[in-house]
Amino acid sequence: MSDKDPSLRRNAPKLALHVPEPPFRPGDTPDFSSLKVPPAGASPRPDTSVAAAETHELTTALVRVLGDDNKAVGAWDPKLDPDTLRKMLRDMVTVRIFDDRMYRAQRQGKTSFYMKCTGEEAIAVAAQTALDREDMHFPTYRQQGLLISRGYPLTEMMCQIYSNKGDKLKGRQLPIMYSDRKYGFFSISGNLATQFPQAVGWAMAAAIKGDSRIAMGWVGDGATAEGDFHSALTFATVYNAPVILAVVNNQWAISSFSGIAGAERATFAQRAVGYGIAGLRVDGNDALAVYAAVKWAAERARSNGGPTLIEFFTYRAEGHSTSDDPSGYRPTNEAKLWPLGDPIERLKAHLFAIGEWDEERHAAMTAECDAEVRAAQKESEKLGILPEQGKDGVETMFDDVYAEVPRHLAEQRDAALAEGRD
Ligand SMILES: Cc1ncc(C[n+]2csc(CCOP(=O)(O)OP(=O)(O)O)c2C)c(N)n1
Ligand SMILES: [Mg+2]
Structure with missing residues (x-):
């Protein structure tokens, strides 16, 4: 047989490509029983100065603090005081109400576009709570919780969404692409993954200036397939940049499931170790675990221990944006069957379990948040909504x-x- 003509190599195995397919499509019954969910408290918490390679085990595990009994357990328990827990719960509830009202405003034709973060509220809120007010975030369009948790005026967020007279960005940004340096919130870019090199660059500049502030960059699972993700990791590791790099793995990139970005082969957190960066994989629906992981990474960065990549494992409970209809590509009950639960319900149940909350207080707090969001909406709508806006x-x-x-x-x-x- 001649080696020159490959068509004659009849006995050699045929080459084939693997094209990832999501396990469930519309009409299927989702089954998450094969998903490995370790018990809360199972992961060790190494010292923040640990060598990056030694975090490998933590990149395949899932750091969890809230147990089935809703109590906090294990080495990662951040031991937060009840006021901080209640503040996080309030912020998360506000985010959800804000999302619901703005989604409805889009459906009423008052704005052209909106993006919810339903099911992912714990990630931005707890991460913000774990960092200092002066630290700088480089967020994507799904981290409205950072602004809300930092006390940003809801009216201003809504004016931006309405691109009205009160919009400080003068309608130049797509609705929800906020920007405010004073709040440590870098301008949101629609170009996926740009946040990572920008965060690394900012962190490097902070170090060059002898500053003590750190940066946190954000991307989604899908965006990790962008070149920017990889160049950011290279710069971060080479210069030991004081940065936290967050991958919010909500398992979907519009209609592409995370397998298309490589999730079938390795966790997103595992990518860190190959670059010599510490990696953590965290239950993103567990506010305490999110807080603890970000605190760990912040301590590492602040003491010049280097960057950390954190994968927050979660599920995008609703559509990608108001322009999307997920029933076209995934079963409609998938979010309900997702085993890591609802982050708001879990934090609420924890506060109940430690005797620091009850239904009455929860109802009163929810009503307050609702009134706050409604008042902000009324105020912002006075400054214009579609179709009057846009006549500059x-x-x-x-x-x-x-x-x-x-x-x-x-x-x-x-x-x-x-x-x-x-
Ligand atoms: C460079 C680039 N490519 C494609 C798009 C179109 N796009 C916008 S959002 C999105 C999905 C991103 O998914 P993921 O990174 O998982 O974030 P998620 O929306 O789930 O939060 C895509 C493909 C874009 N905005 N920028
Ligand atoms: Mg995603």
């Missing part, structure tokens, strides 16, 4: 691009104005 003069699109409008743009602006007058 054509000349305004030339503003804020350059410090001084260059000659050729000035000419275009004048021509547009002249045409408008005809």
Whole structure:
């Protein structure tokens, strides 16, 4: 047989590619029984100065603190005081109410677009609580919990969503793509994974300046397939950047399941170790575990121990955005069958279990949050909603691009104005 003509190699095995397919499609009954969910408290908590390679076990495990009895157990229990727990619960409830009202506002035609984070509230809220107010976040469109937890005015968030007269970004950003340096919240970019190199770069700059603030970058499971994810990890490890890199693995990237980004082969946290970065895989629906993991990574970064990649394992309970209909690609009851539960219910049950909360207080607090969101909505809607918004003069699109409008743009602006007058 000749080696020159590959078609003649009849006895060799045929090469084949594997094309990942989600385990369940619309109409199927989801079955998560093969999912390995270790008991709460099972993971060891190494010292924050541990060598990155030694975190390997933690990248395949799942750090969990809240047990089936709703008590906090194990080495990762952050031992938070009840006021902090109640504040986190309140923030998470506010995020959910905010999401519901803004989703409805989109359906009522008051804005063009909205994105919820249902089921993922614990991740942004607990991460924010674990960091310092001065630390810098590089968020994606699903971390509204960071702003809400930092006490950002809800009215301002809504004005941005409505792109109305109160929108500080003047309608130049897609609704929900907030930006506020004062709140340590970098401008959201729709371009996936840009957050990672930006966070690493900011963290490197902080170190160069001798600053003590750290950065936290955020991406989704799907975005880890972007080149930016990998170059960010390279820079982070080479320069030992004081950064926390969060992968929110909600298992979906619009209609692509996480297998398309490589989840069938290794966990997202495992990617860290290959780069020489510490990795943690955490139950993202367990607010205490999220808090503890971010605190661990922050301590490591602040003491020049280097970067940490944290995978928050969760489930995107609703559509990708108001433009998406998940019933077209996954079973409609999948979110309900997801075994890690609802993060709000779990934190609430924990507060009940330690005798620091009850139904009456919960109902009163929920009513307060609801009233707060409604009041903010009323206030922001006074400043404009669709279809009245968006009638700015054509000349305004030339503003804020350059410090001084260059000659050729000035000419275009004048021509547009002249045409408008005809
Ligand atoms: C570079 C780039 N590619 C594609 C898109 C289109 N897009 C927007 S969101 C999204 C899915 C992202 O999924 P994931 O990273 O898992 O985040 P999630 O939406 O689940 O929070 C895609 C493909 C984009 N915005 N930017
Ligand atoms: Mg995703």
